Amino acid sequence: MMDQPDLLDAAASWRQAGKGVAIATVVETWGSAPRGAGAQLAIDENGHFLGSVSGGCVEGEVVAGAMDVIADGRPRLLEFGVADETAWRVGLSCGGRIRVLVERVE
Secondary structure (H helix, E strand, O other): OOOHHHHHHHHHHHHHOOOOEEEEEEEEEEOOOOOOOOOEEEEEOOOOEEEOOOOOOOHHHHHHHHHHHHHHOOOEEEEEEOOOHHHHHHOOOOOOEEEEEEEEEO
């Protein structure tokens, strides 16, 4: 997993290049979760990303949410859990739940 300073440096570099960027941060977990609170994912407007919020199982959904955040600037709180159909579809079957805050980088 990428170190947080490297991830934030990459996000800053994308912004300096004029790209829209969002940062996704795990803000809460319950039960068995693939990543702990504080884990982050940086996403650019082209869908490129660095880091991890879930060990790969919900990253695609978080990237999709980040596209909306980049477009309209409104943060979103995404939740994935074992009882959530989206979580099963994307592979979060570990029995836990995670909450991910996605914010646009200005």
